[in-house]
Amino acid sequence: MRASRFAAAAAGTLLAALLGSPSVADVISDWSTAVVPPPPELKEVTVEPATTALLFLDIMKAGCTARPRCVAAVPSMKRLHDEARAHNMVVWYSLVGADGKAKPDDIMDPAIKPRDGEWYRQSGTDKFLGSTLEPTLKQAGIKTVIICGNSFQGATVGTAQEAAQRGYKVIVPVDCSAGEDEYHEQYAAFHLAKGSWVGVTSNVTLTRSTMMKY
Secondary structure (H helix, E strand, C coil), X not given: CHHHHHHHHHHHHHHHHHHCCHHHCCCCCCHHHCCCXXXXXXXXXXXXXXXXXXXXXXXXXXXXXXXXXXXXXXXHHHXXXXXXXXCCXXXXXXXXXXXXXXXXXXXXXXXXXXXXXXXXXXXXXXXXXXXXXXXXXXHHCCCEXXXXXXXXXXXXXXHHHHHHHCCCEEEEEHHHCECCCHHHHHHHHHHHHHHCCHHHHCCEEEECHHHEEC
16 A cells, blocks of 8 residues: 555656656747658659649749749749640639739749639638639549649648648649748648648649659
8 A cells, every 4th residue: 555655656746747847848848859750752743634733822923032942943833834734734823912903914924924714812821712713623623733832831731731621632743832941841741741631641742843744
């Protein structure tokens, strides 16, 4: 009996010590001890043009020019744009701007400018909300979406998650979305590949624009 009381007291003391220790209290306390996981695997992709749409999200001059990583991603975006046009694929754009009056000419590069009926002014990270995106995809019989966005951790992640949960297969070329820095992009890529729930991660494929064929 005495031994059991001693064991209980010791356990209580240990629990109190653990609860009071900042090293196990929360993520901020343990921030410096975090170990970066290995990068997610990139996979080669074969695109079926008839059932695949290319989404360009928030790739505006004002936002993209302020982020060197977005500027660096423009050639990859143009590569995907040109392939999509060559294969008569559905292309859809979300346009954003501080005044709420964004227009096609405000796209980062004229070479990827949307055509009439391909764009919608939509702020926020989930581009399905209150836009023409889902009706456009359904009308065209789309099963897969390729997503390029600015930012990677915002529009790309938000729309990729929603697309996966709505039953679409999602392709995310990591060289055509941009964040403010490498960390934001690492977070976004890891979240889509391994960090979200299985309904998302099992339907998202990470790749590069150079690893895609049609």
